[in-house]
Amino acid sequence: MKWDALEEEPCSLARTVAVIGDRWSLLILRECFLRIRRFDEFQASLGITRHLLADRLKKLVRFGVLRRVPYQESPKRYEYILTQKGLDLYPIIMSIVHWGNIHMVDSRGRPMLHEHKNCGKMFDPVMVCSECGEPLTAKAVHVHPGPGARQSSPVHAKAQERAKRGAEST
Amino acid sequence: MKWDALEEEPCSLARTVAVIGDRWSLLILRECFLRIRRFDEFQASLGITRHLLADRLKKLVRFGVLRRVPYQESPKRYEYILTQKGLDLYPIIMSIVHWGNIHMVDSRGRPMLHEHKNCGKMFDPVMVCSECGEPLTAKAVHVHPGPGARQSSPVHAKAQERAKRGAEST
DNA sequence: ATACTACGTTCTATTTTAGAACTGTCAATA
DNA sequence: TATTGACAGTTCTAAAATAGAACGTAGTAT
Numbered sequence A, B: 001m002k003w004d005a006l007e008e009e010p011c012s013l014a015r016t017v018a019v020i021g022d023r024w025s026l027l028i029l030r031e032c033f034l035r036i037r038r039f040d041e042f043q044a045s046l047g048i049t050r051h052l053l054a055d056r057l058k059k060l061v062r063f064g065v066l067r068r069v070p071y072q073e074s075p076k077r078y079e080y081i082l083t084q085k086g087l088d089l090y091p092i093i094m095s096i097v098h099w100g101n102i103h104m105v106d107s108r109g110r111p112m113l114h115e116h117k118n119c120g121k122m123f124d125p126v127m128v129c130s131e132c133g134e135p136l137t138a139k140a141v142h143v144h145p146g147p148g149a150r151q152s153s154p155v156h157a158k159a160q161e162r163a164k165r166g167a168e169s170t
Numbered sequence C: 001a002t003a004c005t006a007c008g009t010t011c012t013a014t015t016t017t018a019g020a021a022c023t024g025t026c027a028a029t030a
Numbered sequence D: 001t002a003t004t005g006a007c008a009g010t011t012c013t014a015a016a017a018t019a020g021a022a023c024g025t026a027g028t029a030t
Helices: A002-008 A012-022 A023-034 A040-048 A050-062 A092-105 A154-165 B003-008 B012-020 B024-035 B039-046 B050-062 B088-102 B153-163
Strands: A068-074 A079-083 A112-116 A125-128 A141-146 B066-073 B077-083 B113-114 B127-131 B142-144
Touching: A002 A012, A012 A023, A012 A040, A012 B003, A012 B024, A012 B088, A023 A079, A023 A092, A023 B012, A040 B153, A050 A079, A079 A141, A092 A112, A092 A125, A092 B012, A092 B088, A092 B127, A125 B088, B003 B012, B012 B024, B024 B039, B024 B050, B024 B077, B024 B088, B039 B050, B039 B066, B050 B066, B050 B077, B066 B113, B088 B113, B088 B127
Parallel strands: none
Antiparallel strands: A068 A079, A112 B142, A125 B127, A141 B113, B066 B077
16 A cells, blocks of 8 residues: 555544654654754654654655744745644644553653643543543444445455354454 | 654653654544444545554554453453543544534535433533633633652743733744 | 454554655865 | 864665565365
């Protein structure tokens, strides 16, 4: 499968993966949320090759996640700023960080703590239902095809059936 | 940078990216949450090459995200089931889907809708603070080094300073 | 025997990435 | 005036990852 094909898939996950689903894009976005904005800063803090950095920044700009903004004339220099679309990636970044905090820390503990300015406390992110406010788990969610769906795949139907008959899990 | 180096980084995001930060792993996990469990089912529904599928499943098992469970003897056959560690990825998957729903849908609308069994309504996921329950935004969060941190990078310090002096954004 | 199912492995060609060097513009310094 | 340095990329070659197809294996069914 080509990257471009991902964008066309009738699946919001696949389309998002087309934007941020590679090793470097997520790390670049982490730096953006840590207020890194300039080419050489990204390069220095990530150790990414300049070649790939240029490529990924272009891609993120093309998708409207970053904006390339001039910060000086002569010589003209640009920095890369998160757009609203980019800022909206924050829940993704935070849930990735949180999973790492729970499942990937070593004996020394978390590399980073997060303080919520509103309440002044160190927090963890919690994902809740927009309708009832309860925390969400995979098992409490049922999926339906939406208006943008393509006819449901036979393999999924078969798996659903088997899962219903079978005992436990996922 | 090598993939193995990512696991060692003092950053929960980088360590999580080492597990799920490639095109296929996230798509495989999507299928897991849609109750796909068997090799040929993954292959059929994703169009991934058998080579890479075998490789990624091994990796996800190695990281403890999936469990390889026999479902029949003679010939011995296995299926791949999400562990608790894997189920805990749900907020990541849901926030990725939600961003796609908001920013990547075409005119036909969402490919998929989610129903919360607890309240019976179609919902969107919302990320809130574990301490005060308010929705989280990037600007309302302040980061601190944690016990597992390495000394803060000069480039980050520089960027922070510049960001404080400067006017708006991120 | 032959075909079929399920789960991989192996092979070659293509694409992507790593790593280093190079380019162009301008400002500051010697 | 010549040199150095900062910044933002581009270009090059070698190494690694991926795509696509074929092959292997172990059992059941015809």
